[in-house]
Structure formats: structure tokens, C-alpha cells
Amino acid sequence: MRKFFSRVFRNRAVLESAVAKLMLDIILYNISTFIAVLIRFDFTLRASYLHIDDHFGILENLFFVIFNIAFGLPFQSFEFTSVKEITDVFIAIAFSKLLAFPFGYILGVRQNFSRGAYFISFLVAFLLLSIGRLSYRVFYEKRRKFGNKSNKREKNVLIIGAGDAGEKLLREILSHPELNYRVIGFLDDDPRKKRTTIHGYPVIAEINRLPYVIDKYAVDVVIFAIPTASKELLKKVVSLSSSKNVEIKTLPAIWEIVSGRVTIQDVKNVELEDLLPRASIRMNLEPVRNYLNGKTVLITGAGGSIGSEIVRQVVDFGPKAIILLGRGENRIFDIERELIENKSFDRVIPVICDIRNREKVYKVFEEYKPEVIFHTAAHKHVPLMEKNPDEAILNNVFGTKNLLDAALRFKVDRFINISTDKAVNPINIMGASKRVTEMLLQYYSNDGNETKFASVRFGNVLGSTGSVIEVFKKQIKETGVLTITDPQMERYFMLIPEAVQLVLQAAALGKNGEIFVLKMGDPVNVLDFAKHFIKLSGFELDKDIQIKIIGNRGGEKLKEELWSEREKVSKTQNPYILRIVENSNLQSEEDFFAKLDMLEKAALKFDTEEIKSLLKEIISEHKV
Numbered sequence: 047m048r049k050f051f052s053r054v055f056r057n058r059a060v061l062e063s064a065v066a067k068l069m070l071d072i073i074l075y076n077i078s079t080f081i082a083v084l085i086r087f088d089f090t091l092r093a094s095y096l097h098i099d100d101h102f103g104i105l106e107n108l109f110f111v112i113f114n115i116a117f118g119l120p121f122q123s124f125e126f127t128s129v130k131e132i133t134d135v136f137i138a139i140a141f142s143k144l145l146a147f148p149f150g151y152i153l154g155v156r157q158n159f160s161r162g163a164y165f166i167s168f169l170v171a172f173l174l175l176s177i178g179r180l181s182y183r184v185f186y187e188k189r190r191k192f193g194n195k196s197n198k199r200e201k202n203v204l205i206i207g208a209g210d211a212g213e214k215l216l217r218e219i220l221s222h223p224e225l226n227y228r229v230i231g232f233l234d235d236d237p238r239k240k241r242t243t244i245h246g247y248p249v250i251a252e253i254n255r256l257p258y259v260i261d262k263y264a265v266d267v268v269i270f271a272i273p274t275a276s277k278e279l280l281k282k283v284v285s286l287s288s289s290k291n292v293e294i295k296t297l298p299a300i301w302e303i304v305s306g307r308v309t310i311q312d313v314k315n316v317e318l319e320d321l322l323p324r325a326s327i328r329m330n331l332e333p334v335r336n337y338l339n340g341k342t343v344l345i346t347g348a349g350g351s352i353g354s355e356i357v358r359q360v361v362d363f364g365p366k367a368i369i370l371l372g373r374g375e376n377r378i379f380d381i382e383r384e385l386i387e388n389k390s391f392d393r394v395i396p397v398i399c400d401i402r403n404r405e406k407v408y409k410v411f412e413e414y415k416p417e418v419i420f421h422t423a424a425h426k427h428v429p430l431m432e433k434n435p436d437e438a439i440l441n442n443v444f445g446t447k448n449l450l451d452a453a454l455r456f457k458v459d460r461f462i463n464i465s466t467d468k469a470v471n472p473i474n475i476m477g478a479s480k481r482v483t484e485m486l487l488q489y490y491s492n493d494g495n496e497t498k499f500a501s502v503r504f505g506n507v508l509g510s511t512g513s514v515i516e517v518f519k520k521q522i523k524e525t526g527v528l529t530i531t532d533p534q535m536e537r538y539f540m541l542i543p544e545a546v547q548l549v550l551q552a553a554a555l556g557k558n559g560e561i562f563v564l565k566m567g568d569p570v571n572v573l574d575f576a577k578h579f580i581k582l583s584g585f586e587l588d589k590d591i592q593i594k595i596i597g598n599r600g601g602e603k604l605k606e607e608l609w610s611e612r613e614k615v616s617k618t619q620n621p622y623i624l625r626i627v628e629n630s631n632l633q634s635e636e637d638f639f640a641k642l643d644m645l646e647k648a649a650l651k652f653d654t655e656e657i658k659s660l661l662k663e664i665i666s667e668h669k670v
Contacts (some may be wrong), residue, residue: 064120074174082167106146124182201227207272208234239245256286270296338363346415346425349377401445429599431476439649442479491559500556505538536569561626
């Protein structure tokens with residue numbers, strides 16, 4: 047409070063405004079006494095009952111000034127008057143009247159004192175001060191509305207959800223006329239809200255009536271304002287409006303509205319992450335604390351989409367230190383700064399290093415002695431790796447081998463490798479390189495060493511660099527044409543936080559050499575995915591945005607798999623995670639490492655045909 051008043055008195059404009067508002071309130075407060083006496087005595091003014099300029103009146107005005115300031119009435123913005131401000135007015139007047147009343151007897155005004163007039167003056171004062179504030183707000187909003195009119199056609203807006211979020215959203219829209227939004231009303235399934243109004247705007251019908259309401263009222267924008275609703279209800283709204291030319295927007299999930307106040311800036315276009323064909327997965331990560339707390343953790347590829355999210359989540363478990371290892375200096379700089387500034391975590395060690403540099407990898411392990419390793423660094427783009435197979439092999443396979451060798455030498459506790467569904471029955475270089483990496487971890491785990499190894503297979507991660515959503519967004523912005531390989535192509539999708547939770551949980555579950563996969567629900571048709579993306583971005587297919595089938599770019603599967611027919615899976619204590627318990631594809635360790643040496647030599651000589659030939663020998667299920 048002291049700092050507040052200090053700022054007020056340093057700001058001349060604020061001080062002048064506060065004084066003017068206080069004087070206006072005092073004038074209205076005393077006018078209420080005149081009106082109350084007139085009402086009490088049948089509109090005959092009896093001056094002896096006013097008590098404005100005597101000791102009692104001065105004392106009452108003094109109390110009013112004190113409580114007026116105490117409740118901050120002079121510092122309120124009349125243009126944003128709400129229930130909170132009106133309540134403050136009521137309390138300030140009530141306290142003033144209640145405390146002044148007994149002094150009337152002490153100061154001897156009982157002879158000409160009317161309790162009826164005194165009570166009426168309280169009601170009139172409250173009405174005058176409240177009506178003055180509300181009138182100013184109405185005037186302000188009307189002035190903004192007509193003063194900010196643009197030549198653009200107003201968009202008709204329909205709000206789904208007549209609850210608290212919907213009401214707050216309506217008020218925000220009404221206070222931002224520059225948006226050119228014209229609210230039609232609400233849809234809500236609560237029968238108690240049927241035929242009611244919110245600030246004069248009707249609850250028109252149930253959500254099932256959405257297509258009819260869109261047509262009848264020429265709706266341009268549908269805003270989903272039920273932050274706590276299930277994904278099924280959101281998908282229902284999208285489905286009901288799929289044949290209509292409307293833009294769909296949504297509010298963030300309720301836990302994202304940190305301030306507790308919904309504003310128009312919180313409204314966003316619906317993202318495809320909101321429409322996964324399953325509920326988002328949330329895991330109990332408390333077991334993770336047992337192996338991360340107080341440990342030095344190394345994350346390779348720490349500047350990437352998955353690596354940086356691992357960093358963000360690992361820091362919450364109280365590690366001793368986090369080593370950020372990556373080749374890109376800008377990304378490592380960004381995640382280091384984020385840890386220090388946003389997480390207040392300064393025990394961070396940034397390391398610029400290519401995992402193919404064996405000497406540098408060993409130096410990092412020797413100097414910082416990591417105890418837990420999350421290995422996310424890898425080349426991931428299928429078409430690019432088809433054209434650069436040497437890079438895929440040297441980075442994904444032999445970069446990982448450098449890390450594994452260092453982990454064994456320096457007795458790391460846990461090593462968690464990030465794999466991919468493309469490693470299952472691989473038909474491309476990238477998938478084959480990741481399958482070899484999985485096999486490497488299994489061979490290393492068979493030596494009875496102290497380090498626990500585990501691999502985690504992912505599907506496609508939405509929002510990661512190069513993911514389908516990122517590509518679609520750029521294509522909409524740059525060309526207006528979304529490219530699809532094949533109309534029959536299907537993919538599994540997951541969110542970045544889900545992927546990271548799986549990594550952390552798998553490390554807690556893993557014993558040694560195991561491969562974990564996530565139960566990801568049903569695969570999604572990429573063509574349907576693209577159509578939804580166009581719709582939810584506010585565009586119309588074939589009118590604003592086109593879809594082009596470009597054919598296979600090289601090494602791409604139509605349908606991905608999470609495990610092969612030769613692999614057997616079992617449940618774990620986590621209902622979302624499966625464990626591969628048997629894999630008959632491994633050959634003898636001697637043969638494997640002999641062929642691995644040959645593979646490295648072929649990659650160093652850029653011998654693509656030899657690389658492909660050796661991959662077929664190493665991976666019996668390799669299809670190309």
C-alpha cells in the first residue's frame with residue numbers, strides 16, 4: 047500500500063484524477079442527504095434535519111473520506127466498473143454510516159435526527175455513486191464502439207458454453223470493438239440455462255443445434271469457451287460445423303489460465319493437438335524423482351524439440367546439475383537461458399559437441415561425470431537421410447556407440463535412448479539406423495555391466511521441429527498448398543509432453559536392454575488430418591487452401607508399426623506403456639560387431655550400396 051501511494055503521488059495525472067473522483071463522491075454523498083430528507087418529509091425540506099455543516103456532518107464526511115480512500119474508490123477506473131467496484135462502494139458507504147451513527151447521540155443531535163432519513167440517505171448515496179460509475183462505463187463502451195468502427199464487415203460470433211468462461215469472454219469481446227465481433231449468443235447443453243440471457247445475449251439452443259444456428263444467424267466464428275470440457279465435446283463441435291464455412295477458436299485449458307482471468311488474447315485457433323483421437327496422457331511421475339533427484343543428468347540434443355522438453359521436466363525433480371549437449375550453439379544458448387531465467391536453475395553446463403567426436407565425448411564424461419543420460423540427438427528426416435545415408439549411419443549409429451562406450455567406462459547409472467516407430471521393419475535408412483541403435487543397447491546390456499540401458503519408441507511428435515503441423519503451418523503461409531505423400535498414409539501421433547513423460551517413466555521402469563512403446567490409440571489418416579487442419583485454421587478446402595498428392599518421397603511407409611510380428615509385448619505397471627519382452631532378431635555378438643565395423647568403413651567411404659547391403663545383413667527384417 048505504501049509503494050502504491052508513493053507511485054500515485056509521484057504521478058501528477060493520477061493524483062489529479064483521484065482528487066477529482068473523491069470530490070465527486072463527496073458531493074454525491076451529501077446530495078443524498080438532501081434527497082433523503084425530502085423523501086422522508088414528503089418533499090418538504092427541513093434544514094434542521096440535514097446536519098451537513100455541523101459537527102456531526104463534518105465527522106460523517108470525514109469517515110466517508112477515510113473509507114473512500116481505504117477501499118481505493120478514487121483510484122478505480124470508472125470505465126471498467128464491475129461488481130467488485132460496486133461492492134467496494136457499498137461497503138465504504140455502509141462503514142461510514144454505521145460508525146458515524148453513534149456519534150450523533152454523543153454530539154447531541156437527537157432532537158433533530160431522523161433515523162428514517164439517515165437510512166434513506168445510505169440507499170440514495172449507494173444509488174448515486176453506483177449509477178454514476180455504471181453510466182460512465184456505458185458511455186465509455188458506446189464511445190469506443192462507435193469511435194473505433196472500421197469499414198470491415200462485423201463477424202458474427204457464437205460462443206459455445208454459457209458458464210463463467212463464456213461470460214468473461216463476452217465481456218472481453220464487448221470491450222474490444224476494434225475486433226469487429228458481433229456476438230449472436232450462446233449454445234449450452236445445461237437445461238437450466240435455456241431461454242436465459244447473459245448481459246442481454248441469449249442462450250439460443252443446445253450444442254446439437256449448432257449447424258442450424260450457424261445457418262440461421264450467418265455465424266462466421268465459433269468460440270469454444272468450456273475450458274474444462276472433454277476432447278470428445280470439442281471434437282463434436284468440430285464435427286457439427288465441419289460442413290460449414292466457419293472459423294473455430296477455443297480457450298486454453300483451465301490450468302493454462304494462470305491469472306484466473308479469461309481475456310480475448312487467450313482465444314486461439316483450435317490446434318490439431320486438441321483433436322487427437324484419444325485423451326491426452328498424464329502420468330504419475332513421482333517414481334522419476336527417485337533416480338533424478340541429486341543426480342548429474344546429461345541430455346544430448348538438448349536444444350531440440352524432445353531434448354529441450356526433457357530439460358524442462360527434469361529440472362523439476364531437483365537434479366544436482368544438467369549438462370546440455372548439442373551441436374547448435376543458438377539452441378543450446380536458448381535452453382540454457384530459459385533454465386536460468388524461467389526456472390531459476392543455475393547448475394547448468396552447456397556443451398557444444400558433435401557426438402561423433404569420440405575424444406570430446408570422453409572428455410565431457412570425464413570432466414562432469416554424468417549419472418543419467420537421455421540420448422535424443424539424431425538425424426530424423428527420412429527423405430534427407432535417404433539422400434545422405436553416410437550421415438545417418440555415422441551420426442545415429444556411431445555417435446550413439448561413442449556415448450555407450452563412454453557410459454560404460456565412466457559407470458553411468460542409466461542410459462535412455464530415443465528411438466522411433468520407423469525402426470520397426472525398417473524400409474528406409476533413417477529407420478534402419480535407429481533399429482541398429484536399439485540393437486546396440488541390447489548387446490551392451492548383455493555384458494552384465496552396471497549401467498541400465500533402455501530404448502523408447504515414439505510415433506510422430508506434434509509440434510516438434512519438422513513435424514507435420516509445423517510443415518502444414520509453413521505451407522499455408524507460404525504457398526497455400528498442403529502436400530500429402532499418399533491419401534492412404536496413416537501415422538501415430540503424440541504430444542511432446544507425452545513423449546517426454548514416457549521417456550522419464552521408461553527410465554524408472556527399465557531394468558536393462560528393454561524397449562518400451564506407448565499405447566498411442568488408433569493411427570490417424572494424414573489426409574483427414576490435413577483437412578481438419580485447414581478447417582481449424584479458418585480456411586476452406588479447395589477455395590483458400592489446396593491439398594496436393596505428391597507421391598512417396600523415398601523410404602516412406604504407408605502405415606507405421608510400434609512393434610514387429612517377431613516381437614512380443616507385455617503390459618507394465620503403467621497402463622500407457624508396453625514392454626517388448628522377446629525379440630528373436632538378434633544375431634551373435636561377434637557377427638554383429640564385425641559387420642558394424644564394416645558398416646562404419648562403408649559410411650566413411652560414402653559407399654551407399656555397401657551401406658544398404660550391410661544394413662540388410664545386420665537387420666534381418668530390413669525391407670530394402
